[in-house]
Amino acid sequence: MSDSRSGLLFFLGFLLLSWGLLGAGIGPLLPQISDAFGLPLPLTGQVFLLWSSGFCLGSYITSHLLKRFQLSALFLSACLVASVAIFGLSITPSFFLFCFLYCITGTAGGIIFTSCHTSVSWFFPERRQAVLSFADFSFSAGTLLAPLLINIIMNSNYPWQIFFKAISFANITLAFLMIPLALTFFRSYTVERKVSPSTGEKTSFSLESDATGSKITLINYAIVCFSIGFIEWQQNVWLVTYAMSKGIPQVSANHVISLFSLGMLARRAGSMFAGKSQPEFRLVLLDDIILLGGISAILAGKGTAVLGAGSFAAGFALGGVLPIVMATAMASRPSRAPLLSTIALVMLTAGGLCSGIYTGSVAIYFSPDSALTAGLFVSVLLIISRRAFISALRGHSAACGGTGH
Template sequence: MPRRAATAIIFIGFCLLGMVFILWGILLPNMAASLAMDEVVSGAFFTLISAGSLLGAFLAGKYVQKFDFLALFASLSAAVSGLLLGLSWVTQWGWLLVGAFWVGLVSAVLFTIGHTLIARLHLARRSAMMGLMDFMFSLGTLLAPFYVSALYLWQHDWRWPLRLLALALLLLAAFSWRTARQAKQLPPLPGSASRQSLSYGEALRHKAFLLLALAGFGYGAVEFGNGNWFVSYAQQGRGLEGDEARFVFAFFTAGMVLSRLGFSSLLRFFAPWQLMRLLAGMMLLGALVIKLGAASVALSTGNLLLGLGLGGLFPLLLSSAMDMDSDKGPVLSGLISIGASLGVQAASFGTGLWAHYAPLATAFWTLPLGALWLAAFVWRYSSQVRPAEGQ
C-alpha cells in the first residue's frame, strides 16, 4: 500500500471529521432559528449523534476487518459528504435528527478505519503517528470556527459551511478510491490477511483490554464533561463573564492540541506505561485545580493541565493495546470508542441531572470524579502494559 498517500488520506480525513463534529455546536443558533428547534430538539440532535457513534464503533470493531480499508474509507467519506449535502437542504428539523444519527454512525466507522490503518502502516512509530492523527482531528476542531466566520462574511447562511465541507470530503473520497485501486497490486499490510469478523467477547476476556474500555469511559467523561459544562460552570459557579469563560476554556483545547502534537517526543525519555501515569496525574491535578480554583488564573491553569494530560492519553492507550495484539486493531478501537461514548453520555446527563437538584458549582464535581476514575484505570492498565514491554 502506498504509505504516504494512505497516511495523507487518513490525516486529512481526521481533520475534516474534526470540523464535522464541532461544526454543529457552532451552527446550532442559526440552525435552531431557521428550523424552529427548541432546546429539547437541540439536545436530541446531539444525543442522536452520540448514539450513532456508539453503534458505529460497535459495528466497525466487529466487521470492518472484512473490507479493504481504503476502499471502505472512500465509500464512507462519500456517504458523509452526501449526508452533509442532504442536511444542508432540510426544511424540517425531523430530517436533521435522522441525519445526525447517520453522521455519527458513519463517522465512528471512519475513526476505526483510521486508527487501525495508521497502526498497521507505521509499526515502528505507532504511538507517534497515532498521536499526530488525533492531533489532526483537534486541528479540525480549531479551524472550524474560523472557517464558519470566513464563510459568514460572504454568505450568512448555516447551510453553506456544510456544502463546502461536503465537497472537500467528496474530493478526499475520490483520492482515497484511486489510492485503494493502486494498493491492490501491492502486498497486503501486516495483520490484514484475516477477513473474519472480530469478537468483543474474546477481547474482553483479556484483562488489559477490559481495562482499556473502562479507561475509555473515563476519557469520554472527562473530555466532554469539561467541554460541555465548563463555560456554564465558570459563569454560574465562579462568576466569570461569557467572553472570559470562553477564553479560559480555550486553555483546555490548546492543551489538548499541544499534548497530541508533542507527547510522542517524551517517549524518548519515558516508557509508554510511565508516560501514561505521568499524563494521568497531570490530568487529575488539572481537574482538581479547575474545581477548587476560583480566579480566572487558577481556572486557566487547571484547564491547561487537564488538556496537556488528557490529549496524549487516547493515542497512547490505544497504540499500547495494538502493540499487544495488532490483529485485533478494529475491535480495540471499537472498545475504547464505545467506552468513551458511554462516558460522554454519563457525564453530560449526570451533570445535568445533578444540577437539577443542586447548584452547578456542586454538580461539577462530576469532573474530578471522572478524572479520578480515568487515573485509576490508566494506572491499572499501565501495569498490564508494563510486562508486555519487558520492563
C-alpha cells in the same frame, strides 16, 4: 517513511480534520437550525444523541465489514455516503429527514474513525503512538477551527447551510483521493500480511484468550476510554458555565475553555514525535500529578489565571492518554485493531453521554461546583485503570519473555 505511506498519512490528516470541523460545527449552528425548522432549541439539540448512536453503530459494524471488504473500499464508500448525507443536511426541508441524515452521517463517521485507527495499527506498526497522536491532533485542530469558520460564514452573511456543503465537498474530494491510494498503496498490502503481529513484536495479552487477566485488561482499557470521554465532555460543555458562576466574564470564561483545548493539542503535537509506544512509568506518574493538579485548580475556582492554568494542565495531561493506551493495546494484538478502536469509540461516547446527563442534572438541581467535582473522582478512576492496564501488559510481556514465548 515511504511516499505511499506519506500519502496515506496526508489522507488521514485531512479526513480527520474535516470530521473535527463537522463534529464541533453542529453546536454553534444549533440556533440557526432551530430557527430554520421552527423548533425549540432543546429539541433540536437531540440530534447529538442520533450522531452518537450512529457513530457507535458505524464503529461496531466496521470490524465485521473488514472481514468482507478491504480498508480502501470502506474509506471510499464511507466518504461518498457521508458527502451525500452531509449535503442533504443543507437542503432538506424536513427536520425528520435532517435527523435521519445526521444519523447516517454519524454512522459513516464511525466507519471512518475505526478504519483510520485500523490503518494506523496495520501500516504504521513502528510509530503507532505518534501517528495516533497525529490523528487526534488533526481532529482536535478541526474542532478548534470550526467556531472560527462558522463566525466567518455568519459575518460574511452567507447562509449557514454553506458550512455543510463545504464539508460535503471535502469528503467527496477525499473519496476521489482514495482511488489512487487504493490502486497503489492498499493493493500492495494484503490483510493477511498485516493482521499478524510484526516480526519481533511481542504479544502482551490475547483478546482471543478466555484468561481472566485478559478480560480484566480489556475492562481497564474500556474504563480508561470511558473516563476520558467523561472528563473531556464535562470540561468542553460545562467549564464556561462553571467559570461564569464564579463571577468570571464570559469572554474570559471562553479563554479558559480554549486553554483546555490548547493543552490537549500541545500534548498531542508533542506525542507525534514520541519514539516509543510503551509509556514510561515516570512519565505516567507525572501525567497523573498534572491531571489531578489541573482538576483541583479548576475546582478551587480562584480567579481566571488559576482556572486557566488548571484548564491547560488538565487538557495537557488528558491529551496524551488515548494515543498511548490505544497504541499499547494495538501493539499487543494488531489483528484486533478494529475491535480495540470500537471499544475506545463506544466507551468515549458513553462517557460523554453519562457526563452530559450527570453534570447537567446536578448543575440544575444543585450547583456547577457539585457537578464538576465528579471530574476529580473520574480522574482518579482513570489513573487507577490506566496503571492497572499498563502493569498487566508489562507483567505479561515479562512473563512471555522469561519463558521464551
